[in-house]
Amino acid sequence: MEASLYRMVRLIRRFEERCVELVRSGDIIGGIHPYIGQEAIAAGVCAALRFDDIITSTHRGHGHVLAKGADPIRMLAELCGKVTGLNRGRGGSMHAADFSKGIFGANGIVGAGGAIATGAAWAFLRQGGGDKVAVSFFGDGAVSQGVLLEAMNLAALWKVPVLFVCENNGYATTLTVSESVAGTICGRASAFGIPSSTVDGMDAAVVFEAASAAVESARRGEGPAFLECLTYRFDAHHTWEHKARVRYRPAEEEVSGRLRDPVEIAGGRLDPAERESIDEAIEALLDEAVAFATTSPAPDPSTALDYLYGSAVLP
Amino acid sequence: MARLSYLKALQRALIDEMSRDESVFVLGEDIRVGVNNVTTGLLAKFGPQRVLDTPLSEQGFTSFATGAALAGMRPVIEFQIPSLLFLVFEQIANQAHKFSLMTGGQARVPVTYFVPGSGSKTGWAGQHSDHPYGLFAHVGVKTVVPATPADAYGLFVSAIREDDPVVIFAPAGSLGVRDDVDLETLSAVPLGVGTIHRPGSDVTVVAVGHHVQTALAVADQLEGEISVEVWDPRSLYPFDWSGLAESVNRTGRLVVIDDSNRHCGIAGEILATAAEQMRLTAPPRRVTRPSGAVLPFALALDLACQPDAEQLVTAVREVAKD
Structure with a gap:
């Protein structure tokens, strides 16, 4: 488990760093919301999931999509807007999805995934014959969204097997948690009678342990659970900030926030030789992904509205 | 039955x-x-x-x-x-x-x-x-x-x-x-297929929802004076443009009655598409709620904002005369 957790944390870190380069080179248009610094949460939670469980993700979703099992090569092709991408170039960074892997999509609206995950998990219960669960990832900003709180109420009322994972990185874009959250984040879960805990979101092993317990209780039919993972976003809210150079975090906080690095925490538990061989394999994989993404064909403009409907529609 | x-x-x-x-x-x-x-x-x-x-x-x-x-x-x-x-x-x-x-x-x-x-x-x-x-x-x-x-x-x-x-x-x-x-x-009705509730030869009235009943009453009222065809899109999206064109190309005249606000409303879309693609012999008309309307409470005010049969009669007579 230690090696696989490290591998995923490291893969997400290097994937994101390569993405930032591709944003700079213009291969990725529209920019991205880098997940750098928060990798342990996606890696730890998804390690507690099965292939047939589902997740909903966020605008900062690359880590969740990769950790749930999407192919990094087709994921990068998607970010570059290519027909070979997961969504055939129709989704991009904020909508990357792979339904064959239970990835019900990154989502461009903060807090939107909670109700979708709850509905999917309820459907699993209705369909019977299994103990599948759903996980909804969201940030601290989402805990002020009504639709998420409504979803938590529904999940608790109907004992839905869904895990709500709040990645508290301290900022909703530029607004601090203390300026946006009255009461506490876990207090919201308590209000609905949903068991919650707050854990170190920089340590993938800690996240894995907490997520495993929550997922198992959901599988046993005990209803939803809530996990607050404390973390720090190492990079910008969005790569747009690299040009805009907005300042909203104290310089000393930016230094101290990076002292505990998920990659180093997970990697420190491995034998250096094993770590090196994992790193090398990841570099080779990402080299292949970048080559594939940058050389894949762009979609034909005449297909711009393909897939708009599931069943045929007259013009 | x-x-x-x-x-x-x-x-x-x-x-x-x-x-x-x-x-x-x-x-x-x-x-x-x-x-x-x-x-x-x-x-x-x-x-x-x-x-x-x-x-x-x-x-x-x-x-x-x-x-x-x-x-x-x-x-x-x-x-x-x-x-x-x-x-x-x-x-x-x-x-x-x-x-x-x-x-x-x-x-x-x-x-x-x-x-x-x-x-x-x-x-x-x-x-x-x-x-x-x-x-x-x-x-x-x-x-x-x-x-x-x-x-x-x-x-x-x-x-x-x-x-x-x-x-x-x-x-x-x-x-x-x-x-x-x-x-x-009783059976499934496909989306995107309109229907003629009453055939006519002078004016096509496109009626949305409950105004199909209004349009049928108006067609009765004008019988002998103007022959009104009552056409119901049934689906607003997808829209049966070819079905509408078949009617409008026969009558050459078009009135839409639509119980929603005028500005950017579906009636405006129907008129615009007809103007672009169909053979109109007279300027088309629409009977709608006023632009940007908020329905007021009092009965007289509520009714003042809703399209009605009288307005439809006037509009049909206007396009028939043009």
């Missing part, structure tokens, strides 16, 4: 689809009791797992339905009042509707959003009387407005079977309509 009411037709469609397909379930506010008289009795027939009374959390349960649909179910949501659609415009237009394209065709969201009693019920004032079908047609969400019991049955069935989100507006003004119907012939 049996006397079938519009409300009973809606109920029959829902029962038939729930009986036929285990993945269909209905959720909404006060639906176990059935305050809108459509879901009455469904709880006893299908049980609480398929007839879900929800808390007053429209945004939550609308996206809940999206998630259930993505996981293979076919939810039908009843919205007690049309204005609740404003609360969930994000969840329908920006979430459910966009999944198919954004995922490159990976996802299907077969949810039906159902509004029994849309438009003015008279006296329900500003926040309960809207008819926002044009908003959904504008963003490309499949939108239907049945006018007769047979179409209420057939379009509701089709909406539930569609693999995409569909909004079905059942106008308050249509709920009391009854027709003699052979129950054996």
Whole structure:
């Protein structure tokens, strides 16, 4: 488990760093919301999931999509807007999805995934014959969204097997948690009678342990659970900030926030030789992904509205 | 032949689809009791797992339905009042509707959003009387407005079977309509196919929802003076443009009656497309609510904002004379 957790944390870190380069080179248009610094949460939670469980993700979703099992090569092709991408170039960074892997999509609206995950998990219960669960990832900003709180109420009322994972990185874009959250984040879960805990979101092993317990209780039919993972976003809210150079975090906080690095925490538990061989394999994989993404064909403009409907529609 | 009411037709469609397909379930506010008289009795027939009374959390349960649909179910949501659609415009237009394209065709969201009693019920004032079908047609969400019991049955069935989100507006003004119907012939009505309720040769009146009844009455009234064809699009999106062209190219004259606001409304779209693509021999007209109207409470004020037969007669006479 230690090696696989490290591998995923490291893969997400290097994937994101390569993405930032591709944003700079213009291969990725529209920019991205880098997940750098928060990798342990996606890696730890998804390690507690099965292939047939589902997740909903966020605008900062690359880590969740990769950790749930999407192919990094087709994921990068998607970010570059290519027909070979997961969504055939129709989704991009904020909508990357792979339904064959239970990835019900990154989502461009903060807090939107909670109700979708709850509905999917309820459907699993209705369909019977299994103990599948759903996980909804969201940030601290989402805990002020009504639709998420409504979803938590529904999940608790109907004992839905869904895990709500709040990645508290301290900022909703530029607004601090203390300026946006009255009461506490876990207090919201308590209000609905949903068991919650707050854990170190920089340590993938800690996240894995907490997520495993929550997922198992959901599988046993005990209803939803809530996990607050404390973390720090190492990079910008969005790569747009690299040009805009907005300042909203104290310089000393930016230094101290990076002292505990998920990659180093997970990697420190491995034998250096094993770590090196994992790193090398990841570099080779990402080299292949970048080559594939940058050389894949762009979609034909005449297909711009393909897939708009599931069943045929007259013009 | 049996006397079938519009409300009973809606109920029959829902029962038939729930009986036929285990993945269909209905959720909404006060639906176990059935305050809108459509879901009455469904709880006893299908049980609480398929007839879900929800808390007053429209945004939550609308996206809940999206998630259930993505996981293979076919939810039908009843919205007690049309204005609740404003609360969930994000969840329908920006979430459910966009999944198919954004995922490159990976996802299907077969949810039906159902509004029994849309438009003015008279006296329900500003926040309960809207008819926002044009908003959904504008963003490309499949939108239907049945006018007769047979179409209420057939379009509701089709909406539930569609693999995409569909909004079905059942106008308050249509709920009391009854027709003699052979129950054996009730069947799915495809989306995007209009129908001629009454043939005519001088003027095509496109009537949306309950104004089909208004237009039929006006056609009767003008019989001998002007021959009015009453054409009902049934679906506002997709829209049966070729069916409309067939009628308009014959009559050369067009009036639209539409119980929604004039500015950026569906009537404007119909006139614009007719002007671009059809053979009009006279400038077309539309009879609508005023631009940007908020329906006031007092009876005289409420009625002053709604299109009516008198306005339609005037418009038909104007285009016939041009």
